[in-house]
Amino acid sequence: MSTVMNKPRLVTPNFITEIIDEDLRAGRYSRIVTRFPPEPNGYAHLGHAIASYIDFGIAHDYGGECRLRMDDTNPEAERAEYAEALIADMRWLGWDWGPAVSYASNYFEALYQMAEKLIQKGLAYVDSVPPEEMARLRGTVDKPGTPSPYRDRSVAENLELFRRMRAGEFHNGEHVLRAKIDLSSPNMKLRDPVLYRIVHAEHYRTGKAWCIYPSYDFAQATTDALDGVTHSLCSLEFVDNRAIYDWLMDHLWGEPPLHQTPRPHQYEFGRRSLEYTVVSKRKLRKLVEGGYVRGWDDPRMPTLAGQRRRGVRPEAIRRFAGQVGISRTNRTVDIALLEGAIRDDLNTTAPRVMAVLRPLKVVLTNLAEPRTIALPYWPQDVIQESPDGLVPLPDGRRVLPAEAMRTVTLTPELFIEQDDFAITPPKGFKRLTPGGTVRLKMAGVIRCDRYQTDGAGQVTELLCTLLPEEAKAAGVIHWVSALDAVPAEFRLYDRLFTVPHPEAEAKELEDETETPEDHDFLRFVNPKSLEVVQGYIERSVLREPRDTRYQLERNGYFWQDPIDSKPGALVFNRIVTLKDTWGQSTRQTEEPRVAGSPKASRPKKFESPAPPTPRANLAPEQESMLQSLLAQGIPQAEALVLAREPRLTDFLLLASQSAPISALANWVVNDLAPAIRTGACRVTPAGLVGLVKLLEAGEINTRIAKDVLAEAQESGTDPVEIVRQKGLRQVSDKVALEAIVDRVLAENTDKVAAYRAGKTGLLGFFVGQIMRETQGQANPQLVQELVRQKLV
Secondary structure, three states: OOOOOOOOOOOOOOHHHHHHHHHHHOOOOOOOEEEEOOOOOOOOEHHHHHHHHHHHHHHHHOOOEEEEEEOOOOOOOOOHHHHHHHHHHHHHHOOOOOOOOEEHHHHHHHHHHHHHHHHHOOOEEEEOOOHHHHHHHOOEOOEOOOOOOOOOOOHHHHHHHHHHHHOOOOOOOOOEEEEOOOOOOOOHHHOOOEEEEEOOOOEOOOEOOOOEEEOHHHHHHHHHHHOOOOEEEEEHHHOOOHHHHHHHHHHHOOOOOOOOOOOOEEEEEOOEEEOOOOOOHHHHHHHHHOOOOOOOOOOOOOEHHHHHHHOOOHHHHHHHHHHHOOOOOOEEEOHHHHHHHHHHHHHOOOOEEOEEOOEEEEEEOOOOOOEEEEEEOOOHHHHHHOOOOOEEOOOOOEEOHHHOEEEEEEOOEEEEEHHHEOOOOOOOOOOEOOOOEEEEOOOEEEEEEEEEEOOOOOEEEEEEEEOOOOOOOOOEEOOEEOOOOEEEEEEEEOOOEOOOOHHHHHHHOOOOOOOHHHHOHHHHEOOOOEEEEEEEEOHHHHHOOOOOOEEEOOOEEEEEOOOOOEOOEEEEEEEEOOOOOOOOOOOEEEOOOOOOOOOOOOOEEEOOOOOOOOOOOOOHHHHHHHHHHHHOOOOHHHHHHHHHOHHHHHHHHHHOOOOOHHHHHHHHHHHHHHHHHHOOOOOOHHHHHHHHHHHHOOOOOHHHHHHHHHHHHHHOOOHHHHHHHHOOOOEOOHHHHHHHHHHHHHHOHHHHHHHHOOOHHHHHHHHHHHHHHOOOOEOHHHHHHHHHHHHO
16 A cells, blocks of 8 residues: 655655555554764764755655654764754754654663673673774684684673773773674674773763763664664665664564564665765865865855855755655765756745946936836746746735835946946947947946046946937846945855865875875865955845845845844855856866976866856757756756757656656667667667666666667667676675685786875776676676775
């Protein structure tokens, strides 16, 4: 039976919802309970927003509950400030977790009793070897662990030592409590993991009541069970930790205090990274402490506090998180998807007003008296989209379009943007020129008769004539009255980094001639991420609520900075530009080699982003299709092709009925398009969907998928059947891959030595050799992980 409530879904169907549907059908659970468990050691960021959307969204869709639980088991890094900020951010996003926030620290006594129970069962022991020795005794990926000399302590001795640990009789690191599982397990996580460690530090909630604290693995499984969680969702990095989770539940669930709670199970989804930013708390701290930004709530930061101060609404963050979706693989998300979600949200909520950011004075020589002009807050297309025919005023009231007006004053002196005048205009310039005409928005046509310059040759003033209404003009520009407008500071925020993947780019630039600082991600901080200009804005904004978001005509979406903006000293933050001005990539140029240097290093200098690809000649229906595709996460280059070619779009839309459209578009445009255009495509939409689902599930990799798709097109055989017949499943067997990794490293000892000496760019060489050995069938992420482990 269907268990999803009769209300709009937040989370699109995916492999996790399929598991939940089956659990409910089988009667394993009567109600779904999820949890979002951030650690209060920093501020929430966009990654937390995506993860919380999944946790709270799935609970919403199934009429269940989601717990907000602070994972506060590390007193040395956690603070009340961070916990309070996390709670505020989650509340700002609109999530509901019931009457109270849950804390792992609430359960410290119950967790301690469970640990004692494991000792009594002979499943845990107090180990007293130093940390370095413990790490050595664990073994390696190709060598089993060695038992600690303390592994066979008696139950009585372990209980006594553990209770003395709690009583504070020992120093940090002197003892730990370990689970007794399997020292020969190929999963290193199961080689007697640490359950408790000694930490003499004051906890922000429990003070000095405890000096032993549970590990992440022990606390997650047990607090999930205590919270009544049914489906514990986490990112893919914890896939190996699931074995500990299940082991703990095998031995603790069903007994007090867990005997009346549902047994939770852990499921992993792919992590979502975001272009042009970093979300590591350590790296965010470097940005703050290094003065690259003005604090954790700097509007350039990916923290939710920063996004909130920038002016982004929670509705936009939720829209973005919903578009990102869920899959089994890690992915990097184009930041244009976030910016598009913000624009879509503001387009119908932000009234239009005029502001001039870089003023150029204009004198209307023939205007004797000021004129009052009524201007609408909303363009006609937004008004037409209103379902009830009413449109909002800045104060939140909804009125008829004829009432949604404000007044401006056309005075003899006014300001226009400096860029709206050119002495020597470029080709196609449709603004003001000497002797040329232009229309002031809703105020009439003017002609530039003369201009004045300063000693440096900069234009300082235009002398113009206001022409009759029937006069023709090349274009339309915005303006504000020099006498009636309000001075304001405008902060033009942009992307924080000049490259999409600053951390990856930094690693790529590593060279033995460089110091670590030379290839640090900070070298890619965008020096133009904040530009401050002084201009003018319509006086009407003084009458409206301070938190009103505006679309400033032709300049972007803005709102008043909630901290720095004061009466008489207005400060406006740019939330987002009107269009994507970055395009799909940035231009890169190589710096010349320094004469006499022992070896050319590879530092790169990044210029300003190139302008976006033009979208000329799109019909209205094509533009509509383009916007729809972009909103669903399809990159602009692919979306443009699809918007122009109905055959490709029809094929894609048929396929998207059974799989996420964003996962299919690349294959349609780049692999199947020639055959679809000529009507010779032998791969059906269903066939493509089957192949992509294998890829999403991690059963094949991209290379296998491309080869199979080409063969399917040639033979007409279903792609999934080709995978089955040829046994083309992706190789993810650690043991089998380790043998190949060992052989490749043994055959390239000189390169191994060079890597260990600092030339870490050789990682790609080793991975490439192993992929060739396996004919492209190895799991590339697992290969990279194994190579890194072996080369440590």
